[in-house]
Amino acid sequence: xxxxxxxxxxxxxxxxxxxxxxxxxxxxxxxxxxxxxxxxxxxxxxxxxxxxxxxxxxxxxxxxxxxxxxxxxxxxxxxxxxxxxxxxxxxxxxxxxxxxxxxxxxxxxxxxxxxxxxxxxxxxxxxxxxxxxxxxxxxxxxxxxxxxxxxxxxxxxxxxxxxxxxxxxxxxxxxxxxxxxxxxxxxxxxxxxxxxxxxxxxxxxxxxxxxxxxxxxxxxxxxxxxxxxxxxxxxxxxxxxxxxxxxxxxxxxxxxxxxxxxxxxxxxxxxxxxxxxxxxxxxxxxxxxxxxxxxxxxxxxxxxxxxxxxxxxxxxxxxxxxxxxxxxxxxxxxxxxxxxxxxxxx
Amino acid sequence: xxxxxxxxxxxxxxxxxxxxxxxxxxxxxxxxxxxxxxxxxxxxxxxxxxxxxxxxxxxxxxxxxxxxxxxxxxxxxxxxxxxxxxxxxxxxxxxxxxxxxxxxxxxxxxxxxxxxxxxxxxxxxxxxxxxxxxxxxxxxxxxxxxxxxxxxxxxxxxxxxxxxxxxxxxxxxxxxxxxxxxxxxxxxxxxxxxxxxxxxxxxxxxxxxxxxxxxxxxxxxxxxxxxxxxxxxxxxxxxxxxxxxxxxxxxxxxxxxxxxxxxxxxxxxxxxxxxxxxxxxxxxxxxxxxxxxxxxxxxxxxxxxxxxxxxxxxxxxxxxxx
Numbered sequence: 001x002x003x004x005x006x007x008x009x010x011x012x013x014x015x016x017x018x019x020x021x022x023x024x025x026x027x028x029x030x031x032x033x034x035x036x037x038x039x040x041x042x043x044x045x046x047x048x049x050x051x052x053x054x055x056x057x058x059x060x061x062x063x064x065x066x067x068x069x070x071x072x073x074x075x076x077x078x079x080x081x082x083x084x085x086x087x088x089x090x091x092x093x094x095x096x097x098x099x100x101x102x103x104x105x106x107x108x109x110x111x112x113x114x115x116x117x118x119x120x121x122x123x124x125x126x127x128x129x130x131x132x133x134x135x136x137x138x139x140x141x142x143x144x145x146x147x148x149x150x151x152x153x154x155x156x157x158x159x160x161x162x163x164x165x166x167x168x169x170x171x172x173x174x175x176x177x178x179x180x181x182x183x184x185x186x187x188x189x190x191x192x193x194x195x196x197x198x199x200x201x202x203x204x205x206x207x208x209x210x211x212x213x214x215x216x217x218x219x220x221x222x223x224x225x226x227x228x229x230x231x232x233x234x235x236x237x238x239x240x241x242x243x244x245x246x247x248x249x250x251x252x253x254x255x256x257x258x259x260x261x262x263x264x265x266x267x268x269x270x271x272x273x274x275x276x277x278x279x280x281x282x283x284x285x286x287x288x289x290x291x292x293x294x295x296x297x298x299x300x301x302x303x304x305x306x307x308x309x310x311x312x313x314x315x316x317x318x319x320x321x322x323x324x325x326x327x328x329x330x331x332x333x334x335x336x337x338x339x340x341x342x343x344x345x346x
Numbered sequence: 347x348x349x350x351x352x353x354x355x356x357x358x359x360x361x362x363x364x365x366x367x368x369x370x371x372x373x374x375x376x377x378x379x380x381x382x383x384x385x386x387x388x389x390x391x392x393x394x395x396x397x398x399x400x401x402x403x404x405x406x407x408x409x410x411x412x413x414x415x416x417x418x419x420x421x422x423x424x425x426x427x428x429x430x431x432x433x434x435x436x437x438x439x440x441x442x443x444x445x446x447x448x449x450x451x452x453x454x455x456x457x458x459x460x461x462x463x464x465x466x467x468x469x470x471x472x473x474x475x476x477x478x479x480x481x482x483x484x485x486x487x488x489x490x491x492x493x494x495x496x497x498x499x500x501x502x503x504x505x506x507x508x509x510x511x512x513x514x515x516x517x518x519x520x521x522x523x524x525x526x527x528x529x530x531x532x533x534x535x536x537x538x539x540x541x542x543x544x545x546x547x548x549x550x551x552x553x554x555x556x557x558x559x560x561x562x563x564x565x566x567x568x569x570x571x572x573x574x575x576x577x578x579x580x581x582x583x584x585x586x587x588x589x590x591x592x593x594x595x596x597x598x599x600x601x602x603x604x605x606x607x608x609x610x611x612x613x614x615x616x617x618x619x620x621x622x623x624x625x626x627x628x629x630x631x632x633x634x635x636x637x638x639x640x641x642x643x644x645x646x647x648x649x650x651x652x653x654x655x656x657x658x659x660x661x662x663x664x665x666x667x668x
Binding site: 016019020023161162164165166167168169170173174177279280283286287290291298301302305306316317320324 | 508511512514517519520523600604607608611612627630631635637640644647648651652655
């Protein structure tokens with residue numbers, strides 16, 4: 001029974017990923033006419049040449065990018081009616097390529113998409129992983145510690161609500177103004193990651209941590225209030241349950257009741273937030289990466305979108321969608337492990 | 347009476363929002379001329395009380411005009427978001443996967459008509475289609491109307507949830523930036539874009555509320571009594587789910603203000619000459635040490651968002667589970 005449900009989950013996740021990426025591929029390729037775009041760039045880039053030559057060059061470029069075949073298996077022409085193209089179409093070629101583990105080649109940068117993604121992840125993962133870890137632990141720790149201290153909890157919630165109303169870019173700018181400003185406190189570098197090649201190998205993590213302090217801080221400050229508010233609500237809900245009264249009555253301290261009894265039940269809704277957190281760890285943060293000039297995943301995807309570099313855009317978005325489905329899958333399993341009620345329902 | 351109590355409790359929030367609306371209504375429409383003699387002036391300057399930007403634009407005037415953009419973009423966008431979310435979420439919650447059954451003949455008829463219409467697009471001038479399309483569709487619908495044969499259920503719930511999953515699979519900002527890159531920037535485009543990407547949250551809420559209220563005994567009774575669907579939706583489910591939307595409204599406006607300022611900050615979406623708080627904040631990147639360029643528009647954004655959040659918080663303080 002469990003195995004069957006698991007298989008069904010996996011099949012559904014795989015199907016959903018395929019559907020999402022296919023829709024993105026077809027939509028992005030159908031909305032833009034690559035031929036006219038190429039012609040524009042050719043006219044701008046090269047010296048004025050013969051019209052015939054230009055057409056030939058356009059055809060050559062289209063052929064090189066694999067854009068000269070029809071988009072899908074079938075097309076409709078007013079003169080001919082429905083046409084079946086067989087395997088000779090862009091979608092089929094792209095799927096075959098994908099099945100071989102090849103994500104394609106960037107239009108803009110002279111590199112395969114997989115390499116670009118790996119490079120971006122190399123910068124994004126330390127930033128977002130650190131931020132996710134810190135914000136989850138800060139949210140859980142502070143909320144539980146303050147959950148049975150009414151005055152502290154009130155101030156904490158007020159702070160969390162205020163922080164939540166600040167857009168991320170405002171937080172990042174504020175931190176920059178305070179801590180990377182020659183007029184105020186000039187503790188941290190304003191942006192970028194300087195080369196760490198000159199330093200000793202054992203010093204490198206320290207330097208990276210120092211350079212990532214402000215980006216990580218702005219991410220943590222913007223993401224932990226939502227977690228804390230949700231967890232606080234769940235905890236207060238658990239405190240009204242009879243089992244907390246029982247725990248207190250048998251002599252458990254307030255701290256023990258909060259940590260050992262209430263928290264375990266209050267953490268359940270937080271599992272759902274895992275499905276939100278994991279994809280954003282891979283997707284990076286466009287805003288923070290733009291402000292602090294970090295060459296990460298968010299910047300890569302946003303730049304690809306602006307330059308209409310579809311292989312990179314599809315690769316990045318596909319990766320994020322895939323991670324999201326994996327996270328959903330993990331959350332489903334975690335739920336049924338953590339809460340027996342879900343085993344019956346599933 | 348209840349409004350008086352609300353006003354007493356949230357006088358600061360309501361006052362601030364009224365100020366923003368007043369500023370939006372009274373802002374001059376002419377685009378301001380930069381004062382190039384006074385560039386990068388700190389606040390409390392004789393001519394420019396709130397200072398100037400590196401381009402010599404008055405910060406106070408930009409804030410004043412930016413209020414109108416805030417109102418023009420976020421209000422229509424949040425109304426559209428809520429309406430779209432309510433329609434899709436309500437339909438998903440009410441009909442579920444099985445309750446909306448359509449006769450096989452009717453479904454096939456409508457399908458064939460749609461195919462024919464798409465095919466006709468290539469032969470017939472478009473203007474005919476506006477006339478003929480609805481006529482054909484209505485005709486085929488009426489044809490199958492009294493047919494008591496096998497019916498197929500339409501999985502409304504699955505369709506809506508799949509749409510939500512599709513939208514959620516892409517980071518919101520990336521989606522918006524990608525779409526904004528294709529379309530030329532315009533205020534209407536940003537409104538459409540924001541409402542087309544932000545509807546899943548109200549849709550989920552509405553679906554839950556509709557599901558909950560459609561399990562009630564009085565709805566069973568309404569179905570048993572044979573009350574038509576539109577009346578059940580309007581008179582029985584509507585009044586019970588409306589509060590969900592109303593409570594959500596200020597929050598949606600707050601979220602959309604945050605999104606709109608972020609977009610303007612990144613320089614995407616709105617036309618370059620539209621004054622906006624986000625664009626004003628973006629000027630600080632040219633002069634990172636000008637604190638007034640962050641503090642003034644920052645306070646405006648935070649004040650507005652906080653006031654809206656305060657309005658939607660329940661009477662017993664800010665802690666609540668949704």
